[in-house]
Amino acid sequence: MVLGELVKLRSLEPSEAEALWRWNHDPDVMRWMHDGYGQSLAQVKKTLEEHPRNTYSDVLYGIEVLADGQLIGLVRLRDTEPELGIAELDVYLGEKEYWGRGYATDAMRTICRYGFQKMRLHKITLTVATENHAAHHIYRKVGFIEEGRLRETLRRDGKWHDMFTMGLLEGELRG
Ligand SMILES: CC(C)(COP(=O)(O)OP(=O)(O)OC[C@H]1O[C@@H](n2cnc3c(N)ncnc32)[C@H](O)[C@@H]1OP(=O)(O)O)[C@@H](O)C(=O)NCCC(=O)NCCS
Numbered sequence: 001m002v003l004g005e006l007v008k009l010r011s012l013e014p015s016e017a018e019a020l021w022r023w024n025h026d027p028d029v030m031r032w033m034h035d036g037y038g039q040s041l042a043q044v045k046k047t048l049e050e051h052p053r054n055t056y057s058d059v060l061y062g063i064e065v066l067a068d069g070q071l072i073g074l075v076r077l078r079d080t081e082p083e084l085g086i087a088e089l090d091v092y093l094g095e096k097e098y099w100g101r102g103y104a105t106d107a108m109r110t111i112c113r114y115g116f117q118k119m120r121l122h123k124i125t126l127t128v129a130t131e132n133h134a135a136h137h138i139y140r141k142v143g144f145i146e147e148g149r150l151r152e153t154l155r156r157d158g159k160w161h162d163m164f165t166m167g168l169l170e171g172e173l174r175g
Contacts, residue, residue, distance in 0.1 A: 023094025
């Protein structure tokens, strides 16, 4: 368990599959995310049951609100390269009524601190659709900077969209 100011990050239980399945089928939540090919609730349950324990190369945590104990989203540090100390970060909040209350910003700071302090990472990277303004705003706010533009990398509503690749070095985390 990793404690932030507003949220705690903790492992997921197979019994929480329904929430994940619901979030993955919500078009507002998935608006700017790669949505894959869709999984049944049974498949999501199986994935959670069989997900190997968290390891250095893949840490997946649920985001739980400290004030009310509600699971509201996920954060993940994955594809970690030990020789380089680099990991890729994903974050999303599936419970829309919790948007705009600072939870994602706190979850970002908490997982980045964990990555730099506990995992001794040197760098954390992520990608974000250039039009996902709220996500882009919080990434910049905690210290990530754009390192490149991936042209036409996400397809939505019959149109191609660009993405930024962003990076945060050890010592650059803000707040
Ligand atoms: C993007 C997301 C993670 C933000 O989570 P959140 O908990 O609402 O974020 P916070 O409340 O911590 O911060 C939101 C910030 O974005 C700002 N914001 C909101 N809408 C915005 C917009 N359209 N343009 C610019 N900034 C915006 C808010 O003002 C706030 O900034 P502030 O604290 O400096 O005022 C969440 O909405 C989400 O999970 N969305 C769907 C999935 C997704 O897109 N994930 C990211 C994939 S890369």
